[in-house]
Amino acid sequence: MPAKERECQLSGSSVIVVGAGVAGLAAAFELAERGLKVEVVDRGSALGAASCSWMAGGMLAPWCERASTDESVATLGTASIAWWRSNFIGTVQSGSLVVAATRDLPELTHFAERTSHYEWVDGDRIGALEPDLAGRFRKALFFPDEAHLDPRRALPALADMLKFRGIQIRFGVDFHPANHRRSQIVDCRGLAARDVLKDLRGVRGEMLIVRSRDLTLSRPVRVLHPRIPLYIVPRGGGVFMIGATMIESESRAGASVRSTIEMLSAACALHPAFAEAEILEINADLRPAFTNNLPSVRRIGSRTHFVNGLFRHGFLLAPAMAKRVADAVSEQFRETSDADLRKRRSTRN
């Protein structure tokens, strides 16, 4: 079939993306890029209302993550920095810093042994990178190529970009596949998809958002600690996201006092000025994860693809998974339309 005819048939095909979290929005974007007609539905009342992406840290840190996860996460995640930079203007690529108190320096060495793309920096260099941390740490790891973004600005920006392309997001919709027999479905519902994906589980995370008038950071800072590892992501305007616990629990209760105290005292250990910060939000949610904590695209039946299991790497992995599912869906349309065409030709003959 000539390319032109194929494009034309593809553009008429329609895909429904279920779930307007980061996985769904990125998938919708990539599907549209491939000339498909896309619609997004979400059960929440508004963007982020029913999505764990809203609670995310927004670190694009493939090499920091590499220290505690499979190499494939780093490989898939590396390309996402360029993706976010070209699709979201608020993406900041100023690296990330990993520090530890003097007594916890072995943690830093162990972290370094398990990853790459970093430089050891001394106290002076730490002070040059983050003046407010000057004199507080003797050694740190600096990952110059890493980036970060604010999920609560990135998701609306993605939604706007979709709208500009004529892709609607309908909120408050409880999707029933049976009502859409003619469409391909890309299911990005996260943990809600466990009605089909039985090996999906929720991993609880608790986080805080604070505002400090005394402190400036230019990049995410991770504090290694044997028991309470912590990261702090600057969101601009003195706002910081502090996260996050990882608990094998599917409780949707609010953050516990213990977790909150631990995270806040670790933040104060990073810089005492956090003691004076204003708490804007304390929250908890569940990350969708498969048993190996790695993401996957699965096809179930002839017209549903699932993108799920992005675990603690939603923003890092969504672009790569979106491309993967968009390729798979377009391929499926091609196969179907090739088959249709053959059928039509044979009946004509």
Place this chain on the structure above:
Amino acid sequence: MAFYGVELSSRLLLGTARYPSPAVLGEAVKASGAEVVTVSVRRESGAGRAGQAFWSFVQETGLRVLPNTAGCHTVKEAVTTAHMARELFDTKWIKLEVIRDDDTLQPDIFGLVEAARVLSEDGFEVFPYTTEDLVVADRLVEAGCRVLMPWGAPIGSARGLNNVYGLRALRAHFPDIPLVVDAGLGVPSHASAAMELGYDAVLLNTAVAEAGDPVAMARAFALAIEAGRLAYAAQPMEPRDMAVPSTPTFGKAALGD
């Protein structure tokens, strides 16, 4: 070796926290040959069985589960958690932790003895996480414990056996109580050293979970534990102050003049 009448052939007990993923945990458990895994029961996951997804995964390994009261700071907390664990895992076994010092996670031995008594009287079979203190161990046995789990070093510290003398004294004092070195080990030679002292078993978590390759490390520990046990049973020689040639020199042919 038997804990509360349950015969076990593997002398390695493995914790289930801090692995990169449940899948890696599953493989590490398999590589370790462990027959018992410990699982922490936190109250926030116990309420409404919120931790069920993970626990089901652990239970599907088919291994015996030793629930623990990690993170409990008072007798009351530990007792409540133990009851929750008994209900969740349908077992009388409980690894009892009552922590006093937040920095070293050193057990509150006073609370530990009290909680051990309360739980033993209630029909639990208690595995107390304790120090190597002889008198505390004695009190725990008096409270009904038939297994003791002294630390090698603070939890997760990877320092090995901090007080070999104390551990040896404990072994000598309690020849008939199964003794398990719990916590503080970092490398397989630490585990082997514990087994060479005549300890019955070793309980590990962080040393395996936080290794770059947890599955390989689990196997390495299993081998070291087996080696240490064999060595203990083989009655190793004692250190001497002078050299003894392994080949006798007497009667050696004289060469030249």
